[in-house]
Amino acid sequence: MLHVSASPHLRDRVTTRSIMLHVIIALVPVIIASFFIFGLAGPMLFVFSAAISAGFEALSRMIMKREQTVGDLSAIVTGLLVAASLPANTPLWILIVGDFIAIVVVKQMFGGLGDNFANPAVTARIVLAVSFAGQLASYSVADKLLGIDLVTRATPLMIAKEGSQAIPSFMDLLLGNHAGCIGETSIAALLAGGLFLLLTGIIDLWAPLTFIGTTVLFTWATGADPVLHLMSGALILAAFFMVTDYVTSPTTIPGKIIFGVGAGLITGLLRIYSAMPEGVSFAILFMNILTPHIERWTAPTALGGVKHAKK
């Protein structure tokens, strides 16, 4: 039997699943770092969240009677990113609510992978932070590895806002040895993951660079400490894992630049002028909503074509 199909007859080896697997591998340093900073609670939150997300994904597809997509691993990535945005002492039930919002509400109710307009993990983080502000206000760090002695501390951005304690040293910021969400404190681990994604061609530099650059420039221009703003909060986590999300960010280079600069500006504005210490999630969600418009503004002109075809 001869197969007949339209050209091309060759396909690249990259699949959706292999891309998601790369992102999971890129998050491994972050998960490992979380153990040293937050104790066993760190990795456990990551693993639970990934499993719960995968469960929600499989269940939603089953209930909706649509083809099973849990094998594309995107739910695992979302689960890991939801966990990354939570403090180590998050109660399990809040984690479950977060994964439910990310996978069921934001992703599957809009049609599943590719059709969600907002980043599931970012939206879940915002919903949890707003709904359970009390429960999520304290950030614990491990006093003893493997022990349950968690002490709660203020995050560097809270310190910067309130000025109550001393800001952690540069080395502590780099390694992540301070209070914060379990996936965002260790800049070194995030850079390792980001570098892996860049080297394997999964992401490009445009959005991360413009996002980080704009935030740093903005905070510096307003007189804040740009190094502190660069190395604390969710900035680096978001730069490599959230503003680079394929589905909810623009596809063209000018689009990525607009997205990065826009998200950076909003992050800076919120961090400096709002009552909240952090603004990354709101900035990304806002730019997610703007993405279809950015795509329209930045659609490339066909080679040899006239600019801005009449609609």
Place this chain on the structure above:
Amino acid sequence: MKMNLLALSRSIHPKDNKNTVGMAAIPLTGFSKVTIPLNMQIGPGCEAIVAKGDQVEIGQPLGKPIGPWSVPVHASVSGQVASISEEILSDGSHAEYVTIIPDGLDTVSPLVKPPQIETKEDFIKAIRDSGLVGLGGAAFPTHVKLDPPADRPVDTLVVNAAECEPYITSDCLICNNGAPEVVEGILATCKWVGFDRVIIGIEDNKMESAKALKAAARAVKDDPRWPRDGISVKVLKTAYPTGAEKVLIRLLNGRIVPEGGLPCDIGVVVHNVSTLHFLARYLKTGMPLVTKVITLDGSAVATPGNFEVPMGAMIEEVIEKAGGTKTTPGKIIMGGPMMGIAVDDMTRPIVKHNNAILIFDEKEAELPEESACILCGRCIRACPMRLLPMSIDKAARGLDVKELNARHVQTCIECGSCSYVCPAKRYLVQNIRNGKALVEAAAASTEKGGKS
């Protein structure tokens, strides 16, 4: 590792699989029958001028052109016309075939003699009589390209030796062994059509061919037909689709063909290296286009190689004579793996613009399963025409003619790069083709006064 920090490439890099490089073309003869289509070109073909039972000889015309674009087709063997039949091809189109049972004598027709050329008109007529069409794969009639309209003056001849499709090495072979003839073809074209400059574009995975072409060009520097600005060989980085006409022109001299236009709109004519090679041979011998050098390769082929086959030979018989297959074929492709056509019937004939037959084993022929578009943008970065393949795909699936036009669906050159890179394995090119058909159908119904 394929770092892509700035994502600026607009090309792809499939494994080139040029396994047959340097293999000489082995002539295959003794076919049990040949089936010659009366249309092997873009535009209308010929109508038959032979009848069942006629005795024909090699080089004898079988059909006469029915329009200004048509070129004749010729007998590729000597023998008896067994039938003139009409068949419906897999794409729904009709084709008329002249079937000849060879007598094995290979008698050459007395009509075959070198053309007498005194004027440009003689030259254009001779090229048309030779049955020549673009041998790079498009089958655009060469005499039309050589005679651009008076309001489109051309100054640059681009010679396409890029051969960017994986597997195929037939053009490379022609450059290695026939570079002087390629250059002779260029000079003849320069003399009668008149070009200021000639640029030969070739990829850097064929350095031997590039050297041969450079040496052949240098050898004729003092020829009176040498163009004003000379003949240059430009070596380009190996990437797909460097050899796509519009991409090649842009890479070689920076000019951009306007949307919906032809290279002659910007003063350029592009010919494939094998077209010019044939042209030179024809001017010398008068033997029309009756054989073709093809690359036979792919995972199911027992002995990959280059073969010279008579026009109209059945694919099945070509494979058998060339050494057969080593496993069950899963897919047979006429042309390269990126733009070639999957064959539904092994008895289809070799035609003028064939440059390869690829046979994939069953594993390689397996069709990937589609999943949802994740908007990764790989297709956009791969598109040499700066289109948004995933948006056109979506519009085509939604039968949205307005959106298809807004997304410039007709600009797509169907190079296949978008489908190649798609991680969701979407059938982008297939849907883009459907989109083109939708737009054409809508335009036709508007013309007829119907509502679109």
